[in-house]
Amino acid sequence: MKKGLVLLCALAGWPLTALAQDEDHAADLSAQGIALATVQGIAPAATERPARWGVNANLGAGGATGEFSSLLQRPISGELGLFRTQGPWRFGLGVSFGSFNMRKPFVDGLEWGLQQDYLSATRMLRTRGTFRPYLQVRGGLARLHPRSHLFDARPLPEGFALGDSPTRAANGYSVAIVPGFEWNLNRSVALDLSASLNHFDVGPYDLAPAGLSPASSGSTIEGRIGLRWHPDNGYPSGPRASVEADGPRDAWGLGRNYGWAAAEMMAVNWLAAASNEHTRDGNLNQVNPRNWKTNITDGFTYDDNEFRTNQFIHSYNGSVYFNSARSNGLGFWTSAAYATAGAFMWECCGETHPMSYNDMIATSIGGFTLGEMTYRLSSEILGNQATGAKRVVKEVGAFLVDPVRGLNRLLSGRSTSTYDPPKDPMDWRPPRGKTLLGVGTRIVGSDSTSGNQTYGNLIFEHAYGNPYDNPRRKPFDFMEMQLQITAGEKQPITILRVRGDLWEKPLGDQAAPKHVFAITQFYDYMDNKTYEFGGQSLAATLFSRFQLSPKVRLKTRASGLFLSLGAVNSDYATIAHVANRERLREYDYGPGVGADTQMDLVVKDQTLLTVNYRFQWVNVSNGSVYSKGVSSLGSNANHYVQYGLARFFVPVFKHFGLGADGHVFLRKSRYSEPGFEDIDQRTPRLRVFLAFNSYR
Amino acid sequence: MTRGWLRSLASAFCALALAQLPACSSPAGPPSPTCTRETIFSSNPQVPASTQVVQTITTPRTGRLTVTVDWVSPESIIRVVLAQSPCGADAFRVKSCNIIVDEFPPPKPVETSTTWLAPGNYDLLLANFTSVGETASVKVNLSSVGCATP
Numbered sequence: 001m002k003k004g005l006v007l008l009c010a011l012a013g014w015p016l017t018a019l020a021q022d023e024d025h026a027a028d029l030s031a032q033g034i035a036l037a038t039v040q041g042i043a044p045a046a047t048e049r050p051a052r053w054g055v056n057a058n059l060g061a062g063g064a065t066g067e068f069s070s071l072l073q074r075p076i077s078g079e080l081g082l083f084r085t086q087g088p089w090r091f092g093l094g095v096s097f098g099s100f101n102m103r104k105p106f107v108d109g110l111e112w113g114l115q116q117d118y119l120s121a122t123r124m125l126r127t128r129g130t131f132r133p134y135l136q137v138r139g140g141l142a143r144l145h146p147r148s149h150l151f152d153a154r155p156l157p158e159g160f161a162l163g164d165s166p167t168r169a170a171n172g173y174s175v176a177i178v179p180g181f182e183w184n185l186n187r188s189v190a191l192d193l194s195a196s197l198n199h200f201d202v203g204p205y206d207l208a209p210a211g212l213s214p215a216s217s218g219s220t221i222e223g224r225i226g227l228r229w230h231p232d233n234g235y236p237s238g239p240r241a242s243v244e245a246d247g248p249r250d251a252w253g254l255g256r257n258y259g260w261a262a263a264e265m266m267a268v269n270w271l272a273a274a275s276n277e278h279t280r281d282g283n284l285n286q287v288n289p290r291n292w293k294t295n296i297t298d299g300f301t302y303d304d305n306e307f308r309t310n311q312f313i314h315s316y317n318g319s320v321y322f323n324s325a326r327s328n329g330l331g332f333w334t335s336a337a338y339a340t341a342g343a344f345m346w347e348c349c350g351e352t353h354p355m356s357y358n359d360m361i362a363t364s365i366g367g368f369t370l371g372e373m374t375y376r377l378s379s380e381i382l383g384n385q386a387t388g389a390k391r392v393v394k395e396v397g398a399f400l401v402d403p404v405r406g407l408n409r410l411l412s413g414r415s416t417s418t419y420d421p422p423k424d425p426m427d428w429r430p431p432r433g434k435t436l437l438g439v440g441t442r443i444v445g446s447d448s449t450s451g452n453q454t455y456g457n458l459i460f461e462h463a464y465g466n467p468y469d470n471p472r473r474k475p476f477d478f479m480e481m482q483l484q485i486t487a488g489e490k491q492p493i494t495i496l497r498v499r500g501d502l503w504e505k506p507l508g509d510q511a512a513p514k515h516v517f518a519i520t521q522f523y524d525y526m527d528n529k530t531y532e533f534g535g536q537s538l539a540a541t542l543f544s545r546f547q548l549s550p551k552v553r554l555k556t557r558a559s560g561l562f563l564s565l566g567a568v569n570s571d572y573a574t575i576a577h578v579a580n581r582e583r584l585r586e587y588d589y590g591p592g593v594g595a596d597t598q599m600d601l602v603v604k605d606q607t608l609l610t611v612n613y614r615f616q617w618v619n620v621s622n623g624s625v626y627s628k629g630v631s632s633l634g635s636n637a638n639h640y641v642q643y644g645l646a647r648f649f650v651p652v653f654k655h656f657g658l659g660a661d662g663h664v665f666l667r668k669s670r671y672s673e674p675g676f677e678d679i680d681q682r683t684p685r686l687r688v689f690l691a692f693n694s695y696r
Numbered sequence: 697m698t699r700g701w702l703r704s705l706a707s708a709f710c711a712l713a714l715a716q717l718p719a720c721s722s723p724a725g726p727p728s729p730t731c732t733r734e735t736i737f738s739s740n741p742q743v744p745a746s747t748q749v750v751q752t753i754t755t756p757r758t759g760r761l762t763v764t765v766d767w768v769s770p771e772s773i774i775r776v777v778l779a780q781s782p783c784g785a786d787a788f789r790v791k792s793c794n795i796i797v798d799e800f801p802p803p804k805p806v807e808t809s810t811t812w813l814a815p816g817n818y819d820l821l822l823a824n825f826t827s828v829g830e831t832a833s834v835k836v837n838l839s840s841v842g843c844a845t846p
Binding site: 069102103109150151152156160212578581583673676 | 723724810811841
């Protein structure tokens with residue numbers, strides 16, 4: 001250890017000798033990119049600016065000293081930092097996810113997490129050339145949190161619930177000095193080798209369960225390897241609209257910025273993981289490289305999170321990853337790949353729970369479905385040429401619908417500048433849009449009228465484009481969504497359904513087809529006190545339209561569904577095999593097939609009657625009767641879900657009218673295990689509402 | 697000026713690093729007594745159909761538990777949950793227990809080991825999911841801190 005410290009000291013002092021070599025140039029950051037490009041024989045682009053922002057990611061390992069080293073040893077850490085350059089300086093912030101093993105004889109127990117949220121100042125001691133030494137100081141919050149059951153609180157904290165961390169976290173501060181050097185691999189990326197001397201103090205922590213005296217502080221000495229990356233090419237989230245184009249631009253004038261998109265996707269995950277540890281105090285938040293390795297080694301399973309978390313929040317998170325890319329000039333399918341990458345990154349490294357199939361599917365497929373929906377909705381709201389209060393309202397509205405896009409518009413200055421809207425209306429406000437905004441009452445019953453419950457609710461339905469007449473047929477050029485927000489329910493969003501066409505083929509007359517075949521992406525989320533159903537499906541869809549009279553049309557849709565992974569409330573799901581239990585799950589998981597049909601009667605462009613029917617078979621993979629293949633009893637479950645809706649809308653004055661719809665949810669659950677009673681569920685629902693119904 | 701500032705910073709760093717040296721001799725680690733293994737709980741409870749029974753186990757010292765639960769019919773499904781006490785059936789139902797082990801058949805018997813646990817009381821829940829009553833046999837062994845394996 002002493003030799004290591006002496007070596008570290010020498011390493012720290014060595015950059016001073018390097019400083020003398022190039023101090024004259026140290027402040028000229030603007031030269032560095034050009035100079036390096038010249039050195040490497042790369043001609044800099046005319047519009048190229050020096051990088052202003054940077055990201056660094058590091059892994060470290062070493063030894064521990066100080067009081068806590070009576071129990072803790074072998075610190076390892078993984079961290080992500082974001083910084084802004086200012087001459088030869090870099091000022092930034094970051095999160096370090098570290099951990100310790102316990103010493104013998106507890107060496108095989110679960111680790112202790114050490115999360116450090118820090119501010120950093122880095123002095124680049126050489127700003128030219130390939131080899132660039134630096135010295136960094138940092139300080140911030142430290143949080144030490146054991147995962148080992150040996151340190152479970154006794155008694156448990158009041159209000160403890162399954163999923164909370166049973167161990168006490170200790171909060172304090174940490175300071176560190178990090179000398180190192182970067183070896184530039186190209187203009188953007190450098191290999192980063194460094195050492196860190198880190199000291200933390202979190203106040204007294206009782207180590208009596210291990211037979212030791214309390215400890216309050218400790219130090220770590222780590223060798224580190226990582227990457228420094230300037231993803232922004234001088235412009236966070238792409239050049240301003242006024243900057244001359246230096247590459248392909250999307251319809252909104254954005255150049256493709258793969259790096260910034262990836263940095264945002266990673267930052268979202270890191271920030272979420274870091275804030276979870278502080279705010280949630282769950283048993284899954286002490287993330288660190290040890291659990292990253294364990295998660296990747298152990299592979300995928302199923303988890304037991306709340307229905308809303310698994311079927312909505314994960315998909316929403318995926319939409320954020322998706323829009324990190326989409327709002328950085330990348331296309332639909334590339335952005336879908338970002339959603340998938342972000343999902344994997346979260347599953348492996350964002351929480352200590354094992355990676356789960358259900359999260360991957362909900363976050364990736366659900367993510368790109370919700371992501372493109374929110375991206376298109378925000379596009380409809382935005383107005384690049386609006387000014388004054390109208391502009392503020394539009395930017396704020398778009399920000400609320402698609403926050404990461406709003407952030408990128410702020411960073412790039414696009415939210416405050418006036419410039420041309422997209423040339424193609426399909427990229428901005430596709431034709432044939434319609435919106436229904438309703439306020440009303442929702443009455444939910446069970447098997448009889450007794451015990452009905454009444455709720456106030458808000459209905460928002462929106463669609464744009466149509467599969468017959470769209471001048472362009474890119475993914476989601478035709479999209480429909482339904483949102484229901486209910487007061488007094490177990491959570492506000494009780495219905496969210498999104499359908500978007502991924503591919504369309506008109507049948508017959510290409511100019512004015514009566515039938516269109518499409519591949520359609522479905523996202524379904526229904527969550528209330530009486531039933532839960534959700535999933536992501538890919539469908540083969542046939543759209544048809546029939547002109548019944550000059551003013552009356554009948555539109556039909558028939559979709560054959562492949563449900564990648566559905567979730568439906570179940571009666572025995574609490575006995576599902578779930579690794580690292582967080583709660584008792586009340587719904588089953590499984591793939592399936594089904595059908596969804598809809599008929600709309602349209603009079604003068606207003607839909608007056610809608611009938612919708614859905615059948616879904618869910619073949620349980622994880623839930624009521626174990627995971628498939630695990631149970632030697634061979635017992636599985638099948639759920640047969642049906643729901644139907646009939647709606648009438650009566651225009652009263654201009655775009656205002658009265659609507660009413662009836663809906664019934666039917667579930668027939670068949671459990672093959674002896675003693676597990678089959679269950680039939682029937683839940684009717686009635687809604688009446690006052691609605692604003694607009695169409696263009 | 698800048699160079700002087702950095703020299704000061706590096707000096708401070710070295711001072712800080714050298715100040716760590718006395719602490720480099722790691723403090724003594726946790727005590728590691730000799731390995732002892734003992735059965736701390738054994739019973740043959742009746743577990744009626746569709747019912748949970750709870751049994752409290754007291755561990756006298758830090759160690760790892762090995763829980764073995766068997767029953768008569770291979771067709772029966774008995775869920776075995778070990779949780780920090782108190783964790784009755786009601787607390788389990790409202791999800792307020794600190795669950796340490798949660799195992800199902802098949803196959804029976806269910807045998808599982810825990811990670812390191814502090815001395816104290818733990819509740820063992822046996823939940824019979826089938827419509828036939830069962831007689832279970834429960835055995836809980838404690839391996840002390842000195843044992844390399846549970």
